[in-house]
Amino acid sequence: MVKKIMLVCLFATLSIIVAGCQKEAKPDERLEEYVELWNQEKFDDMFKSYLSSETKATFKEEEFTTRYKKIYQDLEIKNINVSFKKPEKEVDWEKETNAEFSLTIAMDSLAGEIKYEEKVQLIKEEDNDQQNWYIEWQPSFILPGLEKGDKVGIKSTEAKRGEIYDRNQQPLAINGEAFEIGVVPKDFNEGDVDKLASLLGITPSFIQEQLNQSWVQPDHFVPIRKIPLSQESLALEITELLGESSLRRVEAREYPLGESAAHLTGYIGNISAEKLEELQGEGYTAQSLIGIRGAEQLFEEQLRGIEGQVIFITKESEEVITVAEKVAQDGENISLTLDGEMQKKLFEEMKGEVGTAAAIHPQTGEALSLVSTPSFDPNKFVLGISSSDYENLQSNPDNPLLTRFSTTYSPGSTMKAVTAAVGLMAGTLDPDQALEIHGKEWSDEAFGNYKVVRVYATDSSVDLESALKYSDNIYFARTGLDMGAQTFIDGLKNFGFGEEVPFTYPTKQSQISNDGTISSDVQLADSAFGQGEILMSIVHLASAYGGIINDGTMMKPVLLQDEEQGVWKENLLTKEQSDLLKENLRKVVSDGIANNAEVEGKEIAGKTGTAEIKLQQGEKGKENGLFVSYDQNDPTMVLAILLEGVEDRGGSTGTIEVAKRFYQNW
Structure with a gap:
């Protein structure tokens, strides 16, 4: 019995010695581990093992990880580089219960570089009878000035496409205007759908599809088709049918030489899914217009404008704060050796x-x-060629598209x-x-x-x-x-x-x-x-x-x-x-x-x-x-x-x- 008591005492003594020799983590070491996970975008690990109990009570895990991932994805965040300054002097952290460091947060976004500094607090907390340092996280670690309840937004600013001229500076492809024909549902007589379809060279079902879109409201203008300004008589006939509210002038690419230079100028159109994937990372979106053939395609790189982008935060007070901004860059104008009159x-x-x-x-x-x-007329393609017109081009034995x-x-x-x-x-x-x-x-x-x-x-x-x-x-x-x-x-x-x-x-x-x-x-x-x-x-x-x-x-x-x-x-x-x-x-x-x-x-x-x-x-x-x-x-x-x-x-x-x-x- 005496031996057993002595053995228990011996093990207890050893445990005290081991516990006493165990090295306590320092806040800068913990922060260093956290920053490494941050740079690797391992948000789940950041939340589970490094955030303070108060942070976890305020921000749920799903909210934390999902928001980080979504914002980084939406803003096309790349090259994350988070660093901090370590203390210049030795600190006895065993006596401290909190610590503060200066973070430098840098990243590339769709609106350019974002770089700023934030203070980060670490507090000493006990977990499973052991003390450790934990980060008191705040939304401003995602973006500067971001607070709980704020909304992050992106706004694009349009860039002008470069224009194409001939050797005498006569226009071949310019940023002009077109008539946009549309319908205001509350003013539209359903009995006119067949007549409108006939005038525009489209099907009645196409018009119905446009009117049945989820965003359409009774007093909204619903675009149906664009036509060149040269078709003024058609525009007049449509306004007589539908009223003045059915017509407006909008920006559109124009080809003044029309079919006489169509194969040379080409035209622009909506980017295809395949092309978008091929050009991933070059600033194109699913809504981008791109040169499809001719000079528009050959000189796409020079002609295309680079959209401007603004990343902003909307506060609960409706105040708007700009986080980063890339100014729109217009495309270059080019001149061909072509003589337009010839x-x-x-x-x-x-x-x-x-x-x-x-x-x-x-x-x-x-x-x-x-x-x-x-x-063929490139203006029809850029404004939206009707299915019947396109079918005629494709079925023509003389192959006008060649x-x-x-x-x-x-x-x-x-x-x-x-x-x-x-x-x-x-x-x-x-x-x-x-x-x-x-x-x-x-x-x-x-x-x-x-x-x-x-x-x-x-x-x-x-x-x-x-x-x-x-x-x-x-x-x-x-x-x-x-x-x-x-x-x-x-x-x-x-x-x-x-x-x-x-x-x-x-x-x-x-x-x-x-x-x-x-x-x-x-x-x-x-x-x-x-x-x-x-x-x-x-x-x-x-x-x-x-x-x-x-x-x-x-x-x-x-x-x-x-x-x-x-x-x-x-x-x-x-x-x-x-x-x-x-x-x-x-x-x-x-x-x-x-x-x-x-x-x-x-x-x-x-x-x-x-x-x-x-x-x-x-x-x-x-x-x-x-x-x-x-x-x-x-x-x-x-x-x-x-x-x-x-x-x-x-x-x-x-x-x-x-x-x-x-x-x-x-």
């Missing part, structure tokens, strides 16, 4: 046709006009000037040497049953001048065979075939063939006069002719006024060879098959082309007609035009007519 004029001449055109300044590479027909100046076509006989340039530079083509060609057909021994056919048998002794004037397929087929496949391929690569066109507007690269090679003499002969598998974009075709008339230097095409101009390809011809081809191209119009392109007061030079899109063997295919031209009195523009489906209209004859009308009125 664009309108060329489009008008091509209206009703299916085709494309490019006008390029040969000495600078500036794109003066880029036309794609048929087209940007034709960025795709590739067979160049037809316009290729012959390029083949001539390659042969002259390679030294395999003597422009003065005449080939004896009789009749309209010619075949080489290696061709088998294949024959090269020329349209005109005007000359039997054919030199380069005659071959260009009358677009002689046989002459150029033999020219290609004389230089050989590799020389021809190398020459075309010097002209930029098979490589990316260095143009701001994405343009499909031109090809020598489907696989980049020429595997037979028949393919070489066909390719040399512009058939085979050769494909070129209209932009590259105009640029190539620019290189021919610019003494053998082809400039890279440019679209922005402040874009650096530069050489794409050089040494394509000598000055003498360039002069020779310019002389011959003039004779194509003055004395040759493009005589209809003659315009009084101008010296039009150029080359025609007809490209057959082959169908099944033996069947006549669709034809495209081309004409590349320039005025030798003013050689500051090369104009390349292509019209599709000219097989029943004399090949390139219609294309020449379009060019002639343009030159007559320009």
Whole structure:
């Protein structure tokens, strides 16, 4: 019995000794642990193990953790950095019951950096018979000045989108106005829904959907559709039906050139869910407008404005305190090399046709006009195109939504000037040497049953001048065979075939063939006069002719006024060879098959082309007609035009007519 008592006493003594040796936590150490959890956003752990009993009585765990998380999420809080100053002198914390430290709280938010200082109190409390230090938390640790009962708000301030202008500072895409048609439910006669739907080109069910939205009240204006200011007669008809309260003017993006420059300007629209996810963290929201195609999309980064953001606290007294503010940043205005008047004029001449055109300044590479027909009205898209209008665009066999100046076509006989340039530079083509060609057909021994056919048998002794004037397929087929496949391929690569066109507007690269090679003499002969598998974009075709008339230097095409101009390809011809081809191209119009392109007061030079899109063997295919031209009195523009489906209209004859009308009125 005595031994047991002594043993118990011994254990009690040891317990007292161990307890006495246990190190008591210091408040700065506890705060350091708490701050580390804060920086890691571990709010649950912060609440459970570090907050004082009074704090827990005032703020429930769910309220504490949920509010932290929600505010941090809504305000896009990142890079949290909380720190505090430790005491400079040693403190005997065993004698103290409370402690105070200075916190520095810093974080990045959607409205910029938030950085401030707060005092934090720690008190000594007993928990499970042990004393420890606990934080007396307050809402101002979330945001400066925040108190219980306050509300946190976010306000966006709109930024203006940059505008697009042409080379003469004429507007192409501007922040203008539109009519917004709407309905005030208390004043609306349900019997008018069908008439209103018909006038606006929408369905009655769409109108009902707008009126049935949860926020709608009897005296609220419910927007239905926007229409351009140019549709004033429609706006008047609607106000006669619904009254003056159905119409108001609102801000809207405007495209003054409409369909004539639609493929070039593009338009803006609501950002898609996929695009929003792709651009996450770049300031876009589900309500953002974004460039969808054309220049609006290409230059989105410069054009888009960055919305301003204000984070504020509303006190119970209705006082509003600003926490952080990022000022709205308007987008940049940009100027294109495009000549808006030229664009309108060329489009008008091509209206009703299916085709494309490019006008390029040969000495600078500036794109003066880029036309794609048929087209669409970008104003309809930006204001909300009706389902019937969009369906018509999609079902149209002529595909008005296709940007034709960025795709590739067979160049037809316009290729012959390029083949001539390659042969002259390679030294395999003597422009003065005449080939004896009789009749309209010619075949080489290696061709088998294949024959090269020329349209005109005007000359039997054919030199380069005659071959260009009358677009002689046989002459150029033999020219290609004389230089050989590799020389021809190398020459075309010097002209930029098979490589990316260095143009701001994405343009499909031109090809020598489907696989980049020429595997037979028949393919070489066909390719040399512009058939085979050769494909070129209209932009590259105009640029190539620019290189021919610019003494053998082809400039890279440019679209922005402040874009650096530069050489794409050089040494394509000598000055003498360039002069020779310019002389011959003039004779194509003055004395040759493009005589209809003659315009009084101008010296039009150029080359025609007809490209057959082959169908099944033996069947006549669709034809495209081309004409590349320039005025030798003013050689500051090369104009390349292509019209599709000219097989029943004399090949390139219609294309020449379009060019002639343009030159007559320009």
